[in-house]
Amino acid sequence: MPHSVAKINRGPAAAAENRRAILAAARTVFAERGYHAPLSAVAKAAGVGQGVLYRHFPTRLQLAFAVFDEHWADYEALSSDPDPQAFARLWTLVVDRTIENVAFVEMVLDARRTHPDYDGAERFRDLVGPPLERALAAGLVDERLTVDDVMLAQQMVYGVVVSTLDRDGLRERVGRALAVGGLLPPLD
Known part of the structure; x- marks a missing residue:
């Protein structure tokens, strides 16, 4: 037996x-x-x-924060890169991760709703600002582009991702939506 x-x-x-x-x-x-x-x-x-x-x-939020800590670490590394091209790499990574894993954005939204002191938007703003300034100074992006524009574009990406039922061609749809404004660099 x-x-x-x-x-x-x-x-x-x-x-x-x-x-x-x-x-x-x-x-x-x-x-x-x-x-x-x-x-x-x-x-x-x-x-x-x-x-x-x-x-x-x-809590679900504590688990999600721990899961997505690596996202923030990757964003911070790109943000601190002095290369003027770092903004394009940071933006591409943010878009790619939103397409691949919308749960990150959902976590941020949940944190904003349930924790009034959550600083995710400010943290993102602080990440985007320095590399955007370097890209602007180097003439790599439209001179009218602001951090607020980047944040709005991120909201657009999220909206396209969550409202698209057929994931085939999703990246192209996101690229087309972003091209409408014409201020951001094209996705690789």
Whole structure:
């Protein structure tokens, strides 16, 4: 008769491994199903119980902040790059990530609604401002382009992404929408 080996509860020793598994699973689940995907799906994909998930991340927003910390880190790295072309790379990355994973924008919207002190818009403004100034000084973008224009364009991208049912050709649709204003550099 075969023996089944019971799973041993490693308790605190498994905490770091569980956290990594939860973050990896959440990244995948949010990308596939959106920010409002059931957290039970995240726990199941991570191979942990919901209690473990909630011990690490008591709220959906805390989980999403942890998942998307790497986005902010990537944006900050591009923002601090002194190359005048950094603005185009930053903008392309923001658009690509919005197309690939709208959950990031949904997280920011949820944070703005539920946490009046959330500074995501200001943080984004601070990220875009310096590389935009360098691109303007180098003559790489239309001289009329402002940070507010970039933020409005990001809202347009989000709107196109969430309202497009057929994901085929989505990037081209986003590019066409952005070309309407004519102020931003074309997407690569």
